[in-house]
Amino acid sequence: MKNDTSTVTIPKEEYTAMKEQISELSQKVEWFMEQIRLSQHRRFGSSSEKTIQGAEQLNLFNETEVTADVNFSEPELVEIENHYRKRKRAASDRFPDDLPVEIIEHDLPDEEKICEECSCSLHVMGKETRRELVFVPAQAKIREHVRKVYSCRNCETDECGVPIRKAPIDEPVIKGSFAAPEAIAHIITQKFVMASPLYRLEQEFKRNGIHLSRQTMSNWLLRSTEDWLEPIYNALHEILLMRDVIHADETTLQVLREPGKVAQSKSYMWLYRTSGDTQSPIVLYEYQPDRRAKRPEEFLNGYKGYIHADGYDGYHSLSEGMVVVGCWTHARRKWEEALKCLPPGDRKNASAQRGKRYCDKLFDIERKLEDLKPEERFIKRQELAKPIVDEMFAWLKSVNTPPKTHYGRAVNYTLGQRKYLERYLLDGRLEISNNRAERSIKPFVIGRKNFLFANTPRGAKASAIMYSMVETAKENGLNPYAYLTYIFKNAPNWDIKNNLNMYEFLLPWGVPDYCKAGHQAHF
Numbered sequence: 001m002k003n004d005t006s007t008v009t010i011p012k013e014e015y016t017a018m019k020e021q022i023s024e025l026s027q028k029v030e031w032f033m034e035q036i037r038l039s040q041h042r043r044f045g046s047s048s049e050k051t052i053q054g055a056e057q058l059n060l061f062n063e064t065e066v067t068a069d070v071n072f073s074e075p076e077l078v079e080i081e082n083h084y085r086k087r088k089r090a091a092s093d094r095f096p097d098d099l100p101v102e103i104i105e106h107d108l109p110d111e112e113k114i115c116e117e118c119s120c121s122l123h124v125m126g127k128e129t130r131r132e133l134v135f136v137p138a139q140a141k142i143r144e145h146v147r148k149v150y151s152c153r154n155c156e157t158d159e160c161g162v163p164i165r166k167a168p169i170d171e172p173v174i175k176g177s178f179a180a181p182e183a184i185a186h187i188i189t190q191k192f193v194m195a196s197p198l199y200r201l202e203q204e205f206k207r208n209g210i211h212l213s214r215q216t217m218s219n220w221l222l223r224s225t226e227d228w229l230e231p232i233y234n235a236l237h238e239i240l241l242m243r244d245v246i247h248a249d250e251t252t253l254q255v256l257r258e259p260g261k262v263a264q265s266k267s268y269m270w271l272y273r274t275s276g277d278t279q280s281p282i283v284l285y286e287y288q289p290d291r292r293a294k295r296p297e298e299f300l301n302g303y304k305g306y307i308h309a310d311g312y313d314g315y316h317s318l319s320e321g322m323v324v325v326g327c328w329t330h331a332r333r334k335w336e337e338a339l340k341c342l343p344p345g346d347r348k349n350a351s352a353q354r355g356k357r358y359c360d361k362l363f364d365i366e367r368k369l370e371d372l373k374p375e376e377r378f379i380k381r382q383e384l385a386k387p388i389v390d391e392m393f394a395w396l397k398s399v400n401t402p403p404k405t406h407y408g409r410a411v412n413y414t415l416g417q418r419k420y421l422e423r424y425l426l427d428g429r430l431e432i433s434n435n436r437a438e439r440s441i442k443p444f445v446i447g448r449k450n451f452l453f454a455n456t457p458r459g460a461k462a463s464a465i466m467y468s469m470v471e472t473a474k475e476n477g478l479n480p481y482a483y484l485t486y487i488f489k490n491a492p493n494w495d496i497k498n499n500l501n502m503y504e505f506l507l508p509w510g511v512p513d514y515c516k517a518g519h520q521a522h523f
Helices: 012-044 063-067 153-158 182-191 198-207 214-240 294-299 313-317 329-340 351-369 374-398 404-415 418-425 435-451 457-475 479-494 502-505
Strands: 077-080 082-088 149-151 164-166 243-251 267-274 281-288 303-306 322-325
Touching: 077 322, 082 214, 149 153, 153 351, 182 198, 182 214, 182 435, 182 479, 198 214, 214 267, 214 281, 214 457, 214 479, 214 502, 243 435, 267 294, 267 435, 267 457, 281 457, 294 313, 294 435, 322 418, 329 351, 329 404, 351 374, 374 404, 374 418, 404 418, 435 457, 457 479, 479 502
Parallel strands: 243 303, 303 322
Antiparallel strands: 077 082, 149 164, 243 267, 267 281
């Protein structure tokens, strides 16, 4: 069969229209191919944004296999010239110095303490010691407070009034309740540190013969939070607004019984925290029914200073005096997505690779400057980072690319955020990214995957406060359980509502050493 090489003549206008249509269809096909490649990477590829590849990803099912090392052995005793020496334990295996030690002695029966050769008594020539780490599951007990009441027998017979004297006793954390400080602290820790929902705790308690309903536990958490944790939260809020640099972020939360909204609608958990320029870090969550720009404006009312944030426009309309600093991690993420949309063979020499390399250089500089003082870091940034930033934006201005491609979006996003991205060069205390806030909001995101939603706005607000307390405790090197127990034991007896000075002893940096992580709490 011969090929048909005949020529067809069509009007120029029709040819132009067909050419434009083909070009438009080609762009659509390329766009759909980008979406497919990006979707495949999100589904099957690594979620890490680090440039270095190859790290194995842990999950709930293969963590043991991934972390186990067949070549690693536990410490064992080695005999050397009639005495024993312990091999060095792995650096990660450490125990508190004040960990209780239970000594169990193993001895021979008296009838076996006789020498088989000469029938003389045997003497102890040495001891062999084997140490074991013992974990005891949570144990419950009833603490019964018996308060003695005294009166005068003589006055009972001769006087109209009888004086009565009662033995001193601590106030309960919740009046009329059988909740102990330790019980409430344990439930908060399990839910907001270990991300275990109340229904799982209810089942765990039941397996141990304790029938404690979710409703009772919820009531305990709400009451103790509103009475004792919320005043401390408010004090931390005031201190946060005095700082020069803070970070902000937000994520979604579903609240079932939100007034005026259907159960499926989105509410938001906002996060505000201190930067790395302080020795007393603060992490605060705030529940709000929406993502409107007025929410950070209201929470940060009166604040003057720098605010690290992502590219959300809501932060860009804040009042004067609040200087928003952009996040280079978000910019770098756009370039990563542009590369992931390309076929693997085209990525090495792609134009998007140049934008990613600029970002990588800036992050590499920051890693080298992290140990410097803010003043020194500022000077070094002007010397090393600013020329790279200027060169990158000069290049971006010359780029001509379709705006709807991922490459075009990376270009336009970076150019649109230029004013905010450059601001980290203004002060050595500022950071190149908002990763600090993203790391702090991650515990809430993990917890949300387990409890899924909040029932009421009141519960959502209480959850924000409890998350704030445990995350602030962790940031300050405290054991959240020990810290919460300390608060619930002392706050009801210190009249903190009328004596504001007592708050100093309830803030994370004012508590005893036994509240610190790595210590055994002794209450």
